[in-house]
Amino acid sequence: xxxxxxxxVAVSNVEHTLPVSPDTSAQDKVEAAGLANPAAPLPVGAxxxxxxxxxxxxxxxxxxxxxxxxxxxxxLDENVEGATLRTFNTRVWLSELLPGIQPRTGMEVLDVPDPxxxxxxEGGEPCAVVRYRYKSLQHLKDHVxxxxxxxxALNSYAVSILSRKVTxxxxxHPVEFTxxxxxxxxxxxxxxxxxxxxASAWAVLAGPDAGASDAADLMVESLFGKVSGAxxxxxxxxxxxxxxxRRNWRTTLADEFAQAMAGPEPGDRGxxxxxxxxxxxxxxxxxxxxxxxxxxxxxVFDDAMRSILASVHVEFKAWDAAAQNVEVAxxxxxxxxxxxxxxxxxxxxxxxxxxxxxxxxxxxLPREYGDDSLPGTAxxxxxxxxxxxxxxxxxxxxxxxxxxxxGGSRMSSKGFAELLGPIIDLPWRSAKKTVSKQAxxxxxxxxxxxxxxxxxxxxVFTADFTTLVSPALAGDTNARCTxxxxxxxxxxxxxxxxxxxGSTLMGPKEKGGVPFRSDVHLVVENLSAEGNExxxxxxxxxxxxxxxxxxxxxxxxxxxxxxxxxxDEEGMAYVHLKVDIEQPxxxxxxxxxxxxxxxxxxxxxxxxxxxxxxxxxxxxxxLSPVQPAGTGPDADQSADGDPSIVETASPEPKPGEVSFGGxxxxxxxxxxxxxxxxxxxxxxxxxxxxxxxxTEIDRTAGSWPPVMESSDFEELRQSLLELQxxxxxxxxxxxxxxxxxxxxxxxxxD
Numbered sequence: 001x002x003x004x005x006x007x008x009v010a011v012s013n014v015e016h017t018l019p020v021s022p023d024t025s026a027q028d029k030v031e032a033a034g035l036a037n038p039a040a041p042l043p044v045g046a047x048x049x050x051x052x053x054x055x056x057x058x059x060x061x062x063x064x065x066x067x068x069x070x071x072x073x074x075x076l077d078e079n080v081e082g083a084t085l086r087t088f089n090t091r092v093w094l095s096e097l098l099p100g101i102q103p104r105t106g107m108e109v110l111d112v113p114d115p116x117x118x119x120x121x122e123g124g125e126p127c128a129v130v131r132y133r134y135k136s137l138q139h140l141k142d143h144v145x146x147x148x149x150x151x152x153a154l155n156s157y158a159v160s161i162l163s164r165k166v167t168x169x170x171x172x173h174p175v176e177f178t179x180x181x182x183x184x185x186x187x188x189x190x191x192x193x194x195x196x197x198x199a200s201a202w203a204v205l206a207g208p209d210a211g212a213s214d215a216a217d218l219m220v221e222s223l224f225g226k227v228s229g230a231x232x233x234x235x236x237x238x239x240x241x242x243x244x245x246r247r248n249w250r251t252t253l254a255d256e257f258a259q260a261m262a263g264p265e266p267g268d269r270g271x272x273x274x275x276x277x278x279x280x281x282x283x284x285x286x287x288x289x290x291x292x293x294x295x296x297x298x299x300v301f302d303d304a305m306r307s308i309l310a311s312v313h314v315e316f317k318a319w320d321a322a323a324q325n326v327e328v329a330x331x332x333x334x335x336x337x338x339x340x341x342x343x344x345x346x347x348x349x350x351x352x353x354x355x356x357x358x359x360x361x362x363x364x365l366p367r368e369y370g371d372d373s374l375p376g377t378a379x380x381x382x383x384x385x386x387x388x389x390x391x392x393x394x395x396x397x398x399x400x401x402x403x404x405x406x407g408g409s410r411m412s413s414k415g416f417a418e419l420l421g422p423i424i425d426l427p428w429r430s431a432k433k434t435v436s437k438q439a440x441x442x443x444x445x446x447x448x449x450x451x452x453x454x455x456x457x458x459x460v461f462t463a464d465f466t467t468l469v470s471p472a473l474a475g476d477t478n479a480r481c482t483x484x485x486x487x488x489x490x491x492x493x494x495x496x497x498x499x500x501x502g503s504t505l506m507g508p509k510e511k512g513g514v515p516f517r518s519d520v521h522l523v524v525e526n527l528s529a530e531g532n533e534x535x536x537x538x539x540x541x542x543x544x545x546x547x548x549x550x551x552x553x554x555x556x557x558x559x560x561x562x563x564x565x566x567x568d569e570e571g572m573a574y575v576h577l578k579v580d581i582e583q584p585x586x587x588x589x590x591x592x593x594x595x596x597x598x599x600x601x602x603x604x605x606x607x608x609x610x611x612x613x614x615x616x617x618x619x620x621x622x623l624s625p626v627q628p629a630g631t632g633p634d635a636d637q638s639a640d641g642d643p644s645i646v647e648t649a650s651p652e653p654k655p656g657e658v659s660f661g662g663x664x665x666x667x668x669x670x671x672x673x674x675x676x677x678x679x680x681x682x683x684x685x686x687x688x689x690x691x692x693x694x695t696e697i698d699r700t701a702g703s704w705p706p707v708m709e710s711s712d713f714e715e716l717r718q719s720l721l722e723l724q725x726x727x728x729x730x731x732x733x734x735x736x737x738x739x740x741x742x743x744x745x746x747x748x749x750d
Contacts, residue, residue: 002271004162005208012164014266014274018254019055019091021247026058027051033064039072039086040064040286041122045187045239046129046174050285052243053096053189055278063088064285075286081335083126083304086286089169091278092189094201095222095246097172099147100190103309103327104154110430111701112139112146116359119298120176126300128287131176132190137183137229144223145216148199150705152212157200162272166201166279170194171308173284173301183229186239189283193309201276207269212709222249253277296350303334329389329419330357332401336394343393352388355381358426373461378427378548380461382489383482385424386448387459395454413454417447417521428493428548435495435555445499446521448488450481450528457481465540466586472528472536480536484528487539490546495555496576496600497523506619509601515612515619516604526607534606537586538579542598545576552576554597578602 002009030051034040042050054060063074075086101114116133119126134140171193178185191198199215206215225245232241253273260270289300306327333356337349351368354360360368363376365384374380389398395416402419403411421443422429429436460468460482468479491497497520498512507513518526527535545552553575576598580588588596605612698707708716 002162002268003208004159007159009159009162011162011271011275014271016261016266016274018257018274018277021250022055022057026061027054029061030054030057030064033061033066033073034285037064037066037073037075037286039066039075039288041125041127042129042174042285043122043127043176043187045176046285048239049096049174049187049189050283053092053281053283055091055093060088060090063090072286078308080304080307082290082307083300084288084290085284085304085308086128086288087282087284089280089282092172092281092283093246093250094198094205094276094279095250096189097170097198097279097281098175098177098188098190098223099144099151099195099198100175100192102147102151102195104151104196110146110150110704112142115139115143117302119296119300119302121297124297126287126289126297128284128301129174129176129187130190130302130305131178133178133180136179136181137224137227140177140179141220141224145220146705147195148202148216148219149212151196151199152203152215153705153709155196156203156212157197158203161197161200161204162275165275166194166197168194168197169280169282170197171284171305172281173305179229184231184238186237186242188239188242189281192305197279201279204272204276207272211711212705222246225249250277299334303331306331306334325419326422328402328405329398329423331405332398332419333389335401335405336397344391348388352385355385356389356423362427371461375461375463379486379489379543379546381427382424383459383485386420386453386485386489387457389420390449390454392454392456413449414444414446414519414521417449418444420447424489425493431549432493432551432555435493435551438495438498439492441499442492442497442520446519446524447492448485448524449521450484450525452477452525452528453481453484459485465543466537469533469536469540473530473533475530480528480530483536483539483543484524486543486546487527488524490542491524491539491603492520494542494546494552494576496542496598496603498600506616509599512599513601514604515601516608516615518604518607523604523607527603532606534579534581534609537581538598538603538606541579541586542576545574547574550574554599579606 002011027048028051031044031047034042034047034050035044050060051057066073072086075088078085078087101117118131118133120129120131121127132140134143170191172189172191174187175190176185176187199219202219203210203212203215206218210218223246224242225248227238227241227245229238232238236244254277257270257273257277260267260273266274284301284305287301287304289297309327330353333349333353337353351360354368362378362381365376365380366372366374369384374384388394399411399416402416418440421440424443425432425436425439432439455477457478460471460476460478462468462482465483465486468476468483472479472483488497499520504511504513505517506515526532527539529535551574553573575595578588578596578598579586579602583589590596694707701707
């Protein structure tokens with residue numbers, strides 16, 4: 001029985017010895033056998049990584065050794081869509097595994113960007129190696145730290161691993177790590193499925209008192225040491241330097257294990273090491289693409305691995321909705337490429353896929369599409385993706401494949417739009433993270449997939465969307481659909497159009513009120529209707545003002561607006577403005593000539609002015625007979641129905657207005673009280689400052705891993721409750737049950 005964070009854990013199997021590190025000759029046998037195996041054409045560096053990771057390389061060499069009876073050795077075949085994988089099972093050192101890209105957090109806003117992923121080939125054929133391209137070695141270290149931290153913030157199997165080790169093999173394969181800054185590349189094994197188990201094993205090694213960030217730091221320090229990536233003075237390669245760091249770390253850990261196991265009973269530290277020192281792994285070393293498919297050779301292996309992962313984590317052990325949606329959408333697109341049953345060329349599909357997964361950046365749009373008139377912006381990336389993925393020749397095959405992957409019987413246009421949400425928001429996901437949930441809900445409510453958008457049309461390339469209003473009013477379907485998609489994406493991304501267009505029917509427009517409820521795609525459809533001049537101008541001006549690097553003030557909560565530090569800001573504020581088609585610049589202004597901000601109320605009103613006017617008039621009629629003076633909507637009914645609800649509430653006391661302290665000044669026995677009060681106030685001020693800093697960090701940093709984990713919240717909340725209770729007890733001891741303080745008078749002074 002072992003204690004772990006206040007919990008007694010029954011440990012079922014603890015080995016009293018650790019595997020001994022093999023000599024280099026045994027590793028050389030793995031390399032030789034692998035290079036001789038025709039079913040596993042890996043580069044030399046990849047085989048060296050496999051050999052370094054195996055705890056029993058002699059056994060691995062036997063499995064790889066081709067014979068007359070077994071030309072591919074004892075490799076296992078695993079058939080997936082479009083390919084057959086060649087794998088084998090063995091035990092590997094925990095310290096020789098790096099985490100791959102974590103799909104569970106792939107749709108979160110991450111401080112450290114994922115590497116660029118590129119497939120590889122050997123002799124023109126698919127190869128079971130993926131190339132991860134990082135900016136620098138430090139980028140790799142930061143990414144590993146972030147992956148482990150964010151994974152453990154979601155879930156941890158530490159108790160299970162402490163009890164019975166890692167029982168299910170981790171799915172791994174060789175990865176070539178390359179760097180933009182010229183750092184020497186190296187190969188290592190990366191975990192594609194089982195990242196949570198990998199991270200949890202490091203959490204066990206970090207100990208019961210360590211948090212997720214501590215476990216992440218331990219992993220990075222143990223795997224990379226102080227290696228900087230600079231050429232070694234003794235001529236060793238980067239791979240050899242890192243291998244030496246890990247061998248030394250294992251030696252140190254083995255010594256620690258021996259000391260912990262020297263007593264009559266295994267020590268806690270010995271158990272932690274024994275349960276995590278080695279782990280089971282299934283290593284993919286070969287892949288054969290199935291004939292007759294269009295998938296590029298360099299994409300075959302990575303797609304095969306993703307097929308395995310998605311089949312587990314979409315159909316069974318589910319990822320969260322956003323991660324599932326991206327996996328389903330990109331996997332469905334890959335299937336369509338493989339099957340070749342869409343009337344779209346392979347080259348075009350590869351461009352669309354590159355855009356969807358972020359491999360192609362917005363700035364490359366003109367080059368990829370061969371048209372310099374196409375603006376290389378994030379918004380135009382979204383327009384091009386929506387257009388490409390909703391073409392009739394691609395839309396139906398994509399829906400069919402997505403339906404099969406999700407295991408459903410049907411896929412509606414709303415369901416398909418929901419898949420697009422976390423793909424479209426990739427360029428601005430970090431900058432607009434505070435409203436990403438509402439934006440993705442809006443996509444799930446239909447997004448910009450109007451009936452016309454799902455039909456035949458072509459985007460009209462322009463850097464000024466207002467130039468499309470006149471042709472759209474004249475009946476140009478291409479212009480109308482371009483405005484619908486561009487303006488609709490902008491409204492959704494900036495929280496000016498939400499699911500069911502808000503939950504506060506007839507509420508104040510500043511709080512998300514709307515004159516009537518309707519699905520998001522129907523609002524966009526009505527805004528882009530041929531005769532809706534107000535709606536078309538609203539879409540055009542919103543798309544023109546859209547910025548992918550920040551949120552408009554319209555979408556900011558009031559508290560954030562008040563607390564923002566504008567000293568370093570330059571230029572005009574980012575804000576969407578209400579439309580008035582009677583004005584030369586189409587911008588509505590108040591009686592003082594100040595432009596009026598745009599709200600969701602205005603967006604919905606512009607989509608159907610007749611319905612909105614009728615609904616608002618009926619609302620006023622219902623309220624007017626019983627509404628007391630000074631409350632309810634303003635009786636002024638302007639052309640756009642601007643509700644102005646006057647709210648009454650008792651003012652809340654401000655910090656410092658209520659005193660919990662007693663008087664008692666000047667008593668000789670209480671000379672320490674003033675100092676204690678100052679300490680208390682200073683401590684609370686420091687806590688407030690720290691909380692404000694955390695809030696600011698959370699506002700500007702990525703959304704995952706969180707700046708504070710759930711366990712921290714619970715501990716702090718409990719501490720605050722206890723402090724509040726103690727403070728109230730002190731107040732009652734001084735003042736009694738009546739909190740009213742006596743009025744001060746001159747007689748009270750010393």
